[in-house]
Amino acid sequence: MTPTLFGRWQTRLLLMATVGVLVSLPFAMGLIAPANSIYFWTLGYVTVFGLGWDVLYDYLQKFRWDRDWPAAYQLLAGIWELVFVFCGVRILGFLPAPIPKDIMPLDALLIHYSVVWLSVFIASQSLMRIIFPRWRFRGGQWL
Numbered sequence: 001m002t003p004t005l006f007g008r009w010q011t012r013l014l015l016m017a018t019v020g021v022l023v024s025l026p027f028a029m030g031l032i033a034p035a036n037s038i039y040f041w042t043l044g045y046v047t048v049f050g051l052g053w054d055v056l057y058d059y060l061q062k063f064r065w066d067r068d069w070p071a072a073y074q075l076l077a078g079i080w081e082l083v084f085v086f087c088g089v090r091i092l093g094f095l096p097a098p099i100p101k102d103i104m105p106l107d108a109l110l111i112h113y114s115v116v117w118l119s120v121f122i123a124s125q126s127l128m129r130i131i132f133p134r135w136r137f138r139g140g141q142w143l
Contacts, residue, residue: 005055010140
């Protein structure tokens with residue numbers, strides 16, 4: 001499948017609004033880490049930044065001969081997005097509601113991001129193909 005930019009956006013929004021929220025609930029309720037709604041802020045930041053990154057990914061993807069990303073590139077993209085969100089959340093503090101270190105320690109941020117990202121990645125590689133069989137043939141668009 002060669003996803004279009006609109007297909008990437010649709011898929012990211014759908015997976016973050018479903019899988020991302022479901023995975024963030026145990027964190028927010030205090031089952032995995034201290035209870036706080038800050039995990040949903042982090043999920044929102046990852047979603048918004050991801051929409052912006054998708055523009056760059058779509059542009060870079062056009063230089064590949066098959067016009068698609070292998071899974072290894074998607075892994076690197078996930079790591080790069082973590083670095084960007086971490087810098088924005090912790091170091092630079094340029095986000096509308098920066099996350100203080102005492103509210104969300106670094107280990108909680110890393111665990112939350114990793115679990116959400118792996119869940120969304122696995123869902124995009126498996127569940128999306130099962131639930132939306134034509135998703136692959138429409139450039140990632142499910143609407």
